[in-house]
Amino acid sequence: MIGQQAITPHTLTPVSPANMPLFWTEAGTGTPLVLLHGFPFDQSVWQFQQTELSWKFRVITPDLRGHGRSPGFTGPTSIDRLADDVIAFLDQAQIQEPVILGGLSMGGYIALSLAARYPERLAALLLIDTRAGADSAEAAQNRLNLATRIDAEQSSQPVVEGFLPRLFAPATYVEQPDIVDKVRMLMQNTSPLTLSTCLRAMADRPDRTADLARISVPTLVIVGEEDPISPPQEAQEIARSIPRGEVKVIPRAGHLACLENPEAVNAAIHMFLDSHLPPQSRKKSV
Numbered sequence: 001m002i003g004q005q006a007i008t009p010h011t012l013t014p015v016s017p018a019n020m021p022l023f024w025t026e027a028g029t030g031t032p033l034v035l036l037h038g039f040p041f042d043q044s045v046w047q048f049q050q051t052e053l054s055w056k057f058r059v060i061t062p063d064l065r066g067h068g069r070s071p072g073f074t075g076p077t078s079i080d081r082l083a084d085d086v087i088a089f090l091d092q093a094q095i096q097e098p099v100i101l102g103g104l105s106m107g108g109y110i111a112l113s114l115a116a117r118y119p120e121r122l123a124a125l126l127l128i129d130t131r132a133g134a135d136s137a138e139a140a141q142n143r144l145n146l147a148t149r150i151d152a153e154q155s156s157q158p159v160v161e162g163f164l165p166r167l168f169a170p171a172t173y174v175e176q177p178d179i180v181d182k183v184r185m186l187m188q189n190t191s192p193l194t195l196s197t198c199l200r201a202m203a204d205r206p207d208r209t210a211d212l213a214r215i216s217v218p219t220l221v222i223v224g225e226e227d228p229i230s231p232p233q234e235a236q237e238i239a240r241s242i243p244r245g246e247v248k249v250i251p252r253a254g255h256l257a258c259l260e261n262p263e264a265v266n267a268a269i270h271m272f273l274d275s276h277l278p279p280q281s282r283k284k285s286v
């Protein structure tokens with residue numbers, strides 16, 4: 001690590017009840033690098049990226065609606081609505097210049113929605129352990145069943161039981177129990193309302209495969225080599241479909257590569273951005 005920047009927490013002032021503010025932290029200066037976490041975590045899954053990438057970028061990590069310290073849901077949502085929250089957040093934070101946008105898993109579904117609907121807001125894209133396709137009919141039904149169970153039991157336990165055993169590479173459970181415990185706690189701390197609302201949104205998300213060919217910004221697809229949820233083969237297909245797409249497979253990592261092998265993830269991001277957005281081409285942000 002060359003330098004370490006202070007991490008500043010922020011809560012924005014609401015501009016209207018429909019436009020509730022997200023909690024976010026930032027560190028560093030320069031081109032904004034906005035990282036969207038997955039389901040059902042919070043912005044702290046980017047702790048290693050925020051520390052390490054902020055010596056070159058302004059690393060911004062919001063809590064998505066319903067997660068972490070951001071306000072909760074007041075009705076059903078969709079991946080597009082979660083993406084609209086990100087645009088409202090950028091506007092409120094007065095970030096109008098194109099950002100480097102990264103998304104982990106569900107955060108990647110949101111990033112793909114933004115890439116399709118707000119391409120002018122993006123300078124580059126990082127798709128991390130995520131997918132472009134929709135759920136199969138069976139997978140969508142399983143999610144809806146899980147959402148119904150969570151609503152009935154008012155507990156996060158079914159999600160912990162269903163997801164935790166599939167999130168990490170086998171070695172991570174043995175060698176990095178602190179990471180596993182952290183993620184278990186994030187899941188347990190997410191409200192049942194957020195869990196069932198986001199499960200329904202993910203079950204209903206559109207297939208973005210056909211949009212990939214229209215993504216014009218440099219895009220790095222990162223995947224843990226042992227990710228069973230969004231496997232490397234799928235990541236390779238996504239990268240092949242994006243004109244300026246590249247893929248990086250991260251060793252010793254499953255679905256949460258950013259936590260399991262942060263050094264390799266950070267090195268891949270630095271290398272990619274240095275070659276595709278060299279420092280002299282980056283706009284200085286205020």
Ligand code: MLT
Pocket residue numbers: 037038039040104105106107202229
């Ligand atoms: C996530 O990490 O965001 C979820 O695993 C996404 C999903 O279940 O499709």
